[in-house]
Amino acid sequence: MNAAPSLKVADLNAWYGESQALHGMGLEVGRGEVVTLLGRNGAGKTTTLRSIMGLLRRKTGTIRFEGEDIAGRLPEAIARRGIAYCPEERGIFASLTVEENLLLPPVIAEGGMSVDDIYALFPNIAERRTSQGTKLSGGEQQMLAIARILRTGATLLLLDEPTEGLAPVIVQQIGAVIRKLKERGFTVLLVEQNFRFAAKLADRHYVVEHGHVIDTLSASDVAANLERIQNYLKV
Numbered sequence: 663m664n665a666a667p668s669l670k671v672a673d674l675n676a677w678y679g680e681s682q683a684l685h686g687m688g689l690e691v692g693r694g695e696v697v698t699l700l701g702r703n704g705a706g707k708t709t710t711l712r713s714i715m716g717l718l719r720r721k722t723g724t725i726r727f728e729g730e731d732i733a734g735r736l737p738e739a740i741a742r743r744g745i746a747y748c749p750e751e752r753g754i755f756a757s758l759t760v761e762e763n764l765l766l767p768p769v770i771a772e773g774g775m776s777v778d779d780i781y782a783l784f785p786n787i788a789e790r791r792t793s794q795g796t797k798l799s800g801g802e803q804q805m806l807a808i809a810r811i812l813r814t815g816a817t818l819l820l821l822d823e824p825t826e827g828l829a830p831v832i833v834q835q836i837g838a839v840i841r842k843l844k845e846r847g848f849t850v851l852l853v854e855q856n857f858r859f860a861a862k863l864a865d866r867h868y869v870v871e872h873g874h875v876i877d878t879l880s881a882s883d884v885a886a887n888l889e890r891i892q893n894y895l896k897v
């Protein structure tokens with residue numbers, strides 16, 4: 663990793679009740695990098711993002727963000743430090759309009775994108791700004807879920823399977839958005855099952871199994887190791 667570390671997770675264990683989901687998880691994301699977590703269903707990818715965001719209380723280990731250990735912090739405090747989470751369920755409010763959804767998360771720091779900038783990045787969201795959340799397609803909801811966290815001033819974006827269940831043309835659009843976010847200096851930790859999509863975007867990939875990292879590949883390792891990666895992801 664060349665960039666200064668933004669996020670560094672080490673020896674992370676996490677539990678749902680009595681059931682341990684993370685077993686010594688560790689990863690690093692440099693400032694301005696796009697890094698993916700790959701792995702089969704139940705590997706612990708979502709749990710890793712939720713732990714970073716402070717949504718899992720029962721855990722041990724360290725989570726350093728911009729040099730500070732945030733492992734004991736509450737989600738609100740972590741959000742205020744500059745981390746934003748876009749969950750797999752997207753969480754668009756059906757009773758609110760697109761613009762109301764967009765304006766919902768509080769601005770926590772300077773440097774977030776303006777509403778105009780966001781609409782320029784997501785022209786289809788701009789067109790639907792007065793539509794109810796319920797009226798959006800799955801792809802539009804996913805775009806809005808990402809758009810919504812860009813205003814806040816967060817610098818690290820945690821994205822959980824943004825392409826899941828979406829048509830190839832929408833997947834491409836999401837790829838283009840993530841590329842533009844990287845150009846703007848955002849740091850992205852991306853959970854993906856769609857490796858072909860992830861491979862084109864990421865600087866590095868972590869393969870997760872049984873709650874920890876079993877392999878790390880840089881973008882330049884990918885071409886020579888496709889079979890190995892496919893084996894990791896095969897059900």
Ligand SMILES: Nc1ncnc2c1ncn2[C@@H]1O[C@H](COP(=O)(O)OP(=O)(O)OP(=O)(O)O)[C@@H](O)[C@H]1O
Pocket residue numbers: 678681682683701702703704705706707708709710855
């Ligand atoms: N709310 C929960 N309560 C109890 N166990 C859970 C809960 N959520 C997840 N788990 C368990 O924790 C482990 C890790 O799950 P996690 O959701 O992090 O996997 P994942 O890698 O995100 O999988 P997927 O690709 O299916 O989203 C699994 O064994 C799962 O069954």
Ligand SMILES: [Mg+2]
Pocket residue numbers: 707708709750
């Ligand atoms: Mg998951």
